[in-house]
Amino acid sequence: MIGVLVVEDDFRVAAVHAAFTEQVGGFKVVGTARTAAQARAKVAELKPDLVLLDTYLPDQLGIELLADLRVDTIMLTAASDAPTVRAALAAGALNYLVKPFTAADLAARLTAYARYRGLLAAGDKNLDQDEIDRALRVLHDGDKPSVPKGQSPVTARLVADALRSADGSRSAAEIAAQLGIGRATAQRYLAALAADGTAAMGLRYGTTGRPEHEYTWRG
Known part of the structure; x- marks a missing residue:
């Protein structure tokens, strides 16, 4: 089971994101946080595998918090400007999903993350280049679901x-x-x-x- 911490200042939005996450098999929300300070404390306490992180927090920008975290993170944010996206990726975000999004949008990225995590769950084994390339491709499999021509x-x-x-x-x-x-x-x-x-x-x-x-x- 992949433990998830939802970091979002709006408790209603946090509840929606938590509900979306719980719908995906293999994922469990272990907690929520509304500030960067709460997020740091809960990461230390709960040791989640994945953080779903908003950009705009009342005490600190999520991207600044991201740079301090040592846990896999996906950004869930309304910020879509290029500098913010670049900063998030440079700080270590594994994926970036712009609000508003659907349960299916998040599920696709979580499912891809689970597959990516599984490919890298090899203990101390050295990975060859093909294995690393495959893991990176899998991580973004859910970014743009492929729909055959003629299908809705x-x-x-x-x-x-x-x-x-x-x-x-x-x-x-x-x-x-x-x-x-x-x-x-x-x-x-x-x-x-x-x-x-x-x-x-x-x-x-x-x-x-x-x-x-x-x-x-x-x-």
């Missing part, structure tokens, strides 16, 4: 969210019924998820008739 990004996100939150495998018919879309449409978007490795595809055998494809979220 909105529908693609809805199908992905439905499969991600499912308890086990789902068929195209089940996803279609859940979202109120056509079975063929659901099948097309699920097949795209399977093609890029986000979902695993298998066969479900019933008592009669032909087997149907079933899909399981892999992230």
